[in-house]
Amino acid sequence: MGKTQIKNNIRTLRFFHDEMTQQALAEKVGVTRQTIIALEQEKYSPSLELAFRIALAFDEPLTSVFSYGPSRRF
Amino acid sequence: MSFQQKNVTVSLVNFLLILGFYLIRVTQLIRTESFTLDKIIWVWISIAVIAVVVTIIGTILTHIISAIIEFVKTGNEDPKIEDIEDERDQLINLKGTRVTYTMYSLFVFLAMLTYAFGQPALVMFTLLILCGVLAQIVGDIYRLNLYRRGF
Numbered sequence: 001m002g003k004t005q006i007k008n009n010i011r012t013l014r015f016f017h018d019e020m021t022q023q024a025l026a027e028k029v030g031v032t033r034q035t036i037i038a039l040e041q042e043k044y045s046p047s048l049e050l051a052f053r054i055a056l057a058f059d060e061p062l063t064s065v066f067s068y069g070p071s072r073r074f
Numbered sequence: 075m076s077f078q079q080k081n082v083t084v085s086l087v088n089f090l091l092i093l094g095f096y097l098i099r100v101t102q103l104i105r106t107e108s109f110t111l112d113k114i115i116w117v118w119i120s121i122a123v124i125a126v127v128v129t130i131i132g133t134i135l136t137h138i139i140s141a142i143i144e145f146v147k148t149g150n151e152d153p154k155i156e157d158i159e160d161e162r163d164q165l166i167n168l169k170g171t172r173v174t175y176t177m178y179s180l181f182v183f184l185a186m187l188t189y190a191f192g193q194p195a196l197v198m199f200t201l202l203i204l205c206g207v208l209a210q211i212v213g214d215i216y217r218l219n220l221y222r223r224g225f
Binding site: 030031033034035038042043044046050 | 075076078161162221225
């Protein structure tokens with residue numbers, strides 16, 4: 001349990017999208033705010049479908065949002 | 075705390091109360107030496123009825139209290155409660171259910187062992203419902219742990 005191997009840049013991308021709130025992102029991708037919190041804290045690995053929906057919400061390719069293993073964040 | 079997490083907490087409290095009721099009732103039956111099969115069947119029925127009623131009341135109260143808290147926080151007279159169940163909730167539920175069934179299988183096996191080792195069937199029946207309640211409690215604790223620590 002604890003941190004997953006899937007890293008993400010959701011917090012950074014929210015910042016660059018006019019400081020989008022967690023609630024707004026949650027509503028956009030159809031999950032609860034708690035799931036977005038868990039994703040940002042890397043306590044939950046999303047399904048492939050949810051990962052694509054998040055990438056679409058930011059209008060970014062999947063690999064810009066998610067990466068596997070220890071990787072550098074922008 | 076999400077709505078689903080609150081529901082699991084309510085379920086845990088329900089089953090802890092039911093466990094307490096069950097233990098008190100069985101202890102009373104043993105003390106008054108009226109520990110018979112028909113009395114235990116009545117305890118089974120009352121446990122089932124209490125579990126259903128308390129779960130329904132608990133869910134309704136969770137909705138009402140969530141709405142009150144949301145109203146106090148936002149001042150919105152028509153508060154929106156985030157009671158959707160997303161993929162994370164479903165996954166946690168599945169994992170919790172798996173733990174509940176595994177524990178129940180193990181407990182039932184242990185209860186049957188008492189019969190195999192010469193104890194009366196009454197003891198096995200008494201333990202069976204205790205096993206169900208305990209398995210549900212373990213499953214709920216596991217669910218809450220997954221919500222808190224992640225996976």
